[in-house]
Amino acid sequence: MSMGKRYPLALAALAALLVAGCAQPWQNFQTGEPESAVIARLGPPREVYDLPNGDKRLMWPTQPMGEVTTAADIDPSGKVVTVRQVLQVNELYKAQIGTWTKRDVLLNFGRPVETAYFPLMKRQVWTYRYQEDNVWYMLYNFYFDDQGILRLTQKTPDPMHDPGLGLR
Template identity: 30%
Template sequence: MIRNKPAYTPARALRAVLALAVLGTLGACANMSQLPPGTPLSQIEAKYGRPNFSCPDAGGGQHLIWTQQPMGQYAWGVHVDAAGGTGKVTLLLSDEHFNLLSKGTWSQERVRCEFGPPAVIDRVGLPSSDQLVWSYRYRQGSVWNSLMYVYFGHDGSHVTHFNPGPDPMYEHDRWSMF
């Protein structure tokens, strides 16, 4: 049986307004990657606002992060040296960047300082073998509404594995077209 949906509902109008707002935000963020290395931090902050997360780098610098977590799908980072010089602005929530997790040992603090705070922190599994999992919302392949699940094992000391999966927040939208 096919249901006829009304052409206008307040929920649809709200969704349309939110979609336009998100697109506007994404457009602003997309330009962030076009900033050349060495752009003064004051110029970056004047255009994109202050970063909402930072961690100290080795050598006295800072790793600054502009993140849309927990609800958005993008985060951008830049390393600033002790003299205030900026490096390349990097898209942090991408398959390519998440692949860094496969190299070396990653503690919770190291993951937070590289990718920013996660959208969701949870535990999964049986009580005797549960694992700490951090989930980051992102656009897998720049297309799919996804979560990157980062597992820290039972004791939470280091990353044991990571994998992407569909973001359940968007499940309703995926099936609403039918």
């Protein structure tokens, strides 16, 4: 094989190695591992919630400035059920309008980066930063009525990453 053909192959192999070496915090965990193994790798969780099924959820958010929250579900015997990144579209879209409450949003996504109340709408909004398709920096908003029931969701560009959208 000539040098001209080996060079692109070597670059492709190097790129694949670099990508493989960039495992995300929620990757490389096995079902059944002890909770202590997750904590040893990720550090103490910043949020811990008891789930309705008896499991508990440990969370490692990167907010207020980051777009990632790693969540580990641990069964009652202290074993890993799942570890995943929860601030992504396939997780955010699970929220059920008219059914979910503030507690459901908290259990699934952790504490919001920001909260606000809109008196004319009679809605409280919880905001989370996330990155859509690993490209677009976005805000995901959950709007709750005065009884704490989810009534609306909305996604918008994150002005922190687009100075043209910010206030001047």
